[in-house]
Amino acid sequence: MDHKLLEQLLQEVQSGTVGVEEALDRLRTLPFEDLGFALVDHHRTLRQGFPEVLFAQGKEVGQIKAILTSLWSRSENVLVTRLAADQAAVLRADFPEARYYPDSRLLTLSRRPIPDRGRGLICVISAGTADIPVAEEAAVTARIMGHQVETLYDCGVAGLHRLLAHQALFAQATVFVVVAGMEGALPSVVGGLVDRPVIAVPTSVGYGASFGGLAALLAMLNSCATGVAVVNIDNGFGAGCLAALINRKD
Amino acid sequence: MDHKLLEQLLQEVQSGTVGVEEALDRLRTLPFEDLGFALVDHHRTLRQGFPEVLFAQGKEVGQIKAILTSLWSRSENVLVTRLAADQAAVLRADFPEARYYPDSRLLTLSRRPIPDRGRGLICVISAGTADIPVAEEAAVTARIMGHQVETLYDCGVAGLHRLLAHQALFAQATVFVVVAGMEGALPSVVGGLVDRPVIAVPTSVGYGASFGGLAALLAMLNSCATGVAVVNIDNGFGAGCLAALINRKD
Amino acid sequence: MDHKLLEQLLQEVQSGTVGVEEALDRLRTLPFEDLGFALVDHHRTLRQGFPEVLFAQGKEVGQIKAILTSLWSRSENVLVTRLAADQAAVLRADFPEARYYPDSRLLTLSRRPIPDRGRGLICVISAGTADIPVAEEAAVTARIMGHQVETLYDCGVAGLHRLLAHQALFAQATVFVVVAGMEGALPSVVGGLVDRPVIAVPTSVGYGASFGGLAALLAMLNSCATGVAVVNIDNGFGAGCLAALINRKD
Amino acid sequence: MDHKLLEQLLQEVQSGTVGVEEALDRLRTLPFEDLGFALVDHHRTLRQGFPEVLFAQGKEVGQIKAILTSLWSRSENVLVTRLAADQAAVLRADFPEARYYPDSRLLTLSRRPIPDRGRGLICVISAGTADIPVAEEAAVTARIMGHQVETLYDCGVAGLHRLLAHQALFAQATVFVVVAGMEGALPSVVGGLVDRPVIAVPTSVGYGASFGGLAALLAMLNSCATGVAVVNIDNGFGAGCLAALINRKD
């Protein structure tokens, strides 16, 4: 429609109904969307292979179902984040294609196998058992965006040998997502072992002076290893997206 | 030398001087470096095209000169960070090849033109004039690691049109370094315009409730745009390294 | 009664029963309320068109009903803030004129249409869906104080085109209320687009390093745009009041 | 020039050299500045009566002189903020029209008397003697933007009578700027006495648990008075700008 308006204006210029000066004036006041600017949004989704994403937290299951129905009608892939198990059970009755990941509270819907969009492997490493849900959130997110992911869990810095035993795998990865709560030291250790980007994800795992993940967050921001950057506490989804962007083929 | 020890042990096994059991025992207690582990370090430097880096802050010019002489004797490229202007003047007398960047307080030494190791362009954007030194630190770091960098300065969110006017450039970049102090909003805005990784660098530019860059740091960690990760306050060097790692050809 | 005391004193001076010196002494010790000082309060309410306001949070529905009955007996307009939906249902049985806004948890009572007290339009903009309840709290508050309000929701900085598409509307507003959680960048962007006062409202929307709205609050306080001031986290009511004061006709 | 490009395109459409479809394509890719978007900036400055502003802090006097010369060549009014006294002395040799305010470290340059752009009076109140420089920064800023300002200094809450003695003045003001360090209580008290917008400015005046103005900032954000909003610590300039925007005639 906006496109129509612009086309019509240009046709009026072409036909001489509207002069150049008047056309200039009208162009200046057109809202940006009229100029196709809003397309950037679609363009971005298409090029990145981004799924449609729905944050379920704080919404009722009826609302989620309605939005999900709408998204699913126009998308190849849909990702629902922070979805409770009981809500997932309800949704799966209506969306039998849905796959639910209870640890990471994600639900995915995909019409067909997702083509591989990656240059290499994304390696997701987590420190403690309690960090696994956030790590899984990153892994599932990256996979639905078309990337191969390997996961290494329970590799905390107090038991280095478990981490060092997997150095062969490290050589195959193009980007690392490293998830840790408590003292948040794992990204620094991994960053010292690899020569690839490391996305550090602090988690709220811990108690007392962890202050809800602040300790891990600060540790990661102060990493003495090069090549480390940090996302928000418990933001597995964001880390998975960023890893996918880094690993993009083109 | 360590290598020698191991070789000798194996030769003793080969010759029968040392039995398998004894060899097993001795292997377990050998320091790891003896097993070539330390080579990882060199390997990493070589593959990444990392320069040798010398943090000058807190050191006297005599110390810096001594270390620089040593590094320069064995390296293709040396990067000195946080070097004061008067110190740089002294060093340039001894190292006429040196190039000093007064804004970012960096000094570089390169034996020959640095080969291009990048897949594409790194785009470094900064918000205010006062953020430029940190942005330059990122740009110079990425360049000495063999990457093409374009810089856009003075593109704060209170004057969006300056940023939007450069959207054509955005399409050419594979990774963005976005530097901002005060409210730290620029990475979110850039992250919404591009479909590439965004490395956000908070700076200590500001006063009062900026609390030395904390306000910008928190804002960037909470970015509503996907694909954004954050490094430490004023850490232009770290952002440049990470951008180079992301942009690596292979 | 206080007034009576003072009148009587003056009559005694007039009649000579009390001398000037003694009257001076007695005047000095009269409580201020006796001098009509408390009238300031009423004066203020009348001139501003302020409704009576009742904070429902932490009160039982019986208490709320009692206070509301009292306020409604002497006021043109009553505003109940932070009222739970089940409490609202109970109250509406007794106050059929009441209108409840479930998103913003406000209930309003008005005897007759509220006259327009504004010089222009108040524009309320919010960043994410989750910020809407706070934005609505501001909008309803301003409306019951007699001001025209337009709302623009879901205009986060990661999708600038949605915001920019409404620039025509911006020209009509005399004051902006901009509501955002997470990185709190929206007020800076709006402040750069308009030449009117911007009241920034941080919300507690977010998680992890948002620290209950602290990240957004700090970002807004450090806004690089001029003309921006900030209210407390989630304080939609306060922003609506202030917008109304700024937009007052006289 | 951008304008020229667009004009030329339209002329080509008019003349038939370029078809409508091709014109549409080219329009979509034109940088925004080409569409006159950048004019918003100028427009804003002109309509608001904003002076050109130069932050002197961290710049050398030579740099300041160069920028000032450039700004002064194209502006009616220039405001230099955070300018040291010795720098001001140097500048005044070259700019005899300059007026320097040592308390607030401002320097102003005005070609001719600034026309009154205000609806009423701006009242600037400060708590302690040490808060005066910030209050003066607000007052001078508002005046150079064309507004009448009255100042009341040394009206801290521990001596209420000094404040209450000026209630007559309060009735004449359309907006208040209230500046306080330490416990930051003054804006709440003023907000309870007036029915006008109150811009609260916390200052870094204090020691110990004032934490550089944090105590005053938090107090002001939690004000129990309605109609109060807060700017950054020591941000007298921002408060002056906002007061001017609120007090604008149209």
Add this chain to the structure above:
Amino acid sequence: MDHKLLEQLLQEVQSGTVGVEEALDRLRTLPFEDLGFALVDHHRTLRQGFPEVLFAQGKEVGQIKAILTSLWSRSENVLVTRLAADQAAVLRADFPEARYYPDSRLLTLSRRPIPDRGRGLICVISAGTADIPVAEEAAVTARIMGHQVETLYDCGVAGLHRLLAHQALFAQATVFVVVAGMEGALPSVVGGLVDRPVIAVPTSVGYGASFGGLAALLAMLNSCATGVAVVNIDNGFGAGCLAALINRKD
């Protein structure tokens, strides 16, 4: 008993059974309680007129009843703090003399009228309605320690006239307890009006940037009025005790 041990030792010295040297050695190693040191505790309670105090929070009603029975068997007055209403109901069946204060969650038991131990009046002032429970906690605590208390509630700084109207009362008090949440400004205002000690009690009343009472706490610590000291957030009990100590007759 300990006293007996010491008495016995001295008698052995007196009778010559134990020599001076040996007595010296044994005295040095006697636990301090043996020397009557523990009596300080009782002495203190008796001289101060302190009631026995039982913190009920976190205890089950059975535990509370058992402790209360024990305390009541040996004390004139018992004070139970932070006691839930349902627990109080249970206890009152067993302790018909008990008086429960639901607002402040205190329960008192007194054998006979408490004698007046004060030099004058303790004046307890609170800012908002929500601060009353903490104020009551202070008032009831001071009363059971034998002091006269007057309370002034709902005297927030945004409505100064309510406070000022009670200045006559101020002249009669020897110590003030001033309770406020949100911006915590009231103690500074009261401190400026009186020449008596002011005990400031911050409360957790507020939201957002009140950070659980931190804003009020910092404001009170930075009070510009002299004669103000601060207790912990919501610590009405502590303020009541301190006021009683200050108001003690001897």
Add this chain to the structure above:
Amino acid sequence: MDHKLLEQLLQEVQSGTVGVEEALDRLRTLPFEDLGFALVDHHRTLRQGFPEVLFAQGKEVGQIKAILTSLWSRSENVLVTRLAADQAAVLRADFPEARYYPDSRLLTLSRRPIPDRGRGLICVISAGTADIPVAEEAAVTARIMGHQVETLYDCGVAGLHRLLAHQALFAQATVFVVVAGMEGALPSVVGGLVDRPVIAVPTSVGYGASFGGLAALLAMLNSCATGVAVVNIDNGFGAGCLAALINRKD
């Protein structure tokens, strides 16, 4: 003069020139100072025996001399706080009566011996050697207000016997000022030994996690001893004033 206005109005009422109604109206609009309200200030100073106080910090010696001359012309006692030693040397040339306390950076001027205004002894205790200047600030302040002060220094909790050895002195004091940095434990220990008010003064003595006195401040606010209240970090002056108010005879 204000007094004159009021007197004149009453005379006009007396003489019948002004009617009661008109007088009532004019009284309501008189500024408060006209009603003698400002006298509260003087009254307070006189009754409390407060000296005039001049904060020297941040002022030049010329300014200090001018203010001091003015204060000294109308006061019995003057107290200058936070005065540097070199400034004191200059002032003492002009004010030979002045006494300077280099540790606490105080200077006092007194016309004649200060009469004893106290009910008993004020006991000032400090933990470490580095806390003595703040303790001295409290002691000198209380003395110039007419109170007897005993000081006990270097009584930190890591050497309890030094403190316990002075218990005899404790029985004589009516109020305690307890000064400590680092872990700030001393007020709790003293509060457990005495049955008198304890004013706790945290100091900025310490490093690292003392965060400029925050650790000591928080410890004191959380004291498990009853009868303890806290002033701002390093606020020896405030503690001395409060101790004097508590110890006042009447």
Add this chain to the structure above:
Amino acid sequence: MDHKLLEQLLQEVQSGTVGVEEALDRLRTLPFEDLGFALVDHHRTLRQGFPEVLFAQGKEVGQIKAILTSLWSRSENVLVTRLAADQAAVLRADFPEARYYPDSRLLTLSRRPIPDRGRGLICVISAGTADIPVAEEAAVTARIMGHQVETLYDCGVAGLHRLLAHQALFAQATVFVVVAGMEGALPSVVGGLVDRPVIAVPTSVGYGASFGGLAALLAMLNSCATGVAVVNIDNGFGAGCLAALINRKD
């Protein structure tokens, strides 16, 4: 198994099947676990007498039972921490040997009496009644690791005599665990009385400005006594482990 791989390689070298050079290459790429590195873990457990530890918090009773069954099948001692009472009841049906400590929420399983591994006595001291569960966690942990523990509870610094009365016991201990919430002063006092290591454990006991144990934590970190180190808030388990390590016989 890994051991087998290495043994086989050495046998191939011995037999001449594999040359020294090739063996060197293969050794370099073997994962570290293959070199027996992982044995460190077991070694450590065995030498320290560490029990297997299971953190029950956040796990369902079914999960806990499964893990516990597995651990119990291969261990002498198992320690379950942060186990709810209702979960413990379920587990005790299956593990009749289990002993549950409801205060500290620990459950222990031991096959036979634990041999004494200590050089001396571990003394666990706590300040208030509410700190006992954390103190018990430390005591039970140290005991199951084979150490003698004495506990002293309710020895807060506001009643020093209770602490001082136990000085005889102090002489027998080789290490102290001191547990305190609120102002966290007790470790400093104990540290001043003894010449042994003091492990300070801050607890989250308190309210208001205790900020969840932060006040006690900071106080302990700033202890003026030598020989004090601090563990995380409420980390009784960690303190017990460390005390056991310090008290180890060899």
Add this chain to the structure above:
Amino acid sequence: MDHKLLEQLLQEVQSGTVGVEEALDRLRTLPFEDLGFALVDHHRTLRQGFPEVLFAQGKEVGQIKAILTSLWSRSENVLVTRLAADQAAVLRADFPEARYYPDSRLLTLSRRPIPDRGRGLICVISAGTADIPVAEEAAVTARIMGHQVETLYDCGVAGLHRLLAHQALFAQATVFVVVAGMEGALPSVVGGLVDRPVIAVPTSVGYGASFGGLAALLAMLNSCATGVAVVNIDNGFGAGCLAALINRKD
């Protein structure tokens, strides 16, 4: 002298001059030092082999010399901490036996070789070059207390092989002091490799979000390794003392 008083009292009891009751009364009021309590202090110093310690920071060289002279006259060993290099130069003229450690700013004075008081070796490890001064402070402190110390510097977690290469040394140590700034991860890694107590020392090395060592401090408090406790930021002296206490022979 105190001893004399007590002896005299007992002699008076013995001789019948003073009755038992009177003696009891007088004993209760004797200051504790009279009972030999103060000897604890000396006892402690002697048994621990503690040197006399003088904190030089904030003192002038004259003061330091005076105190040092006094300490040296009665002690075997003196340790001066935080002594500037220029001050050390002055002191060494007067104390030719003095040894100065410029990195750690310590000066030691010892009359004769210090006997070995340790059970084993203390191992001091530091992460970065900038952490060495704090590590040296710990090492020198432990040595002057009579303990053998080995140091491993520059073993940050980003280069694990350097740390792992020294595992043989780890087996010989009885206690570890691990010093790190920035992300503070090293103590967790060391704690996972050894079965001995680890004293973690955060340093203020870092910038931006290290917040003066807070990041390292929090990381260490949240260590996932058992057997780790933490001292204050930069507190090398405290760590050295504690290590010595742990390593004590008896």
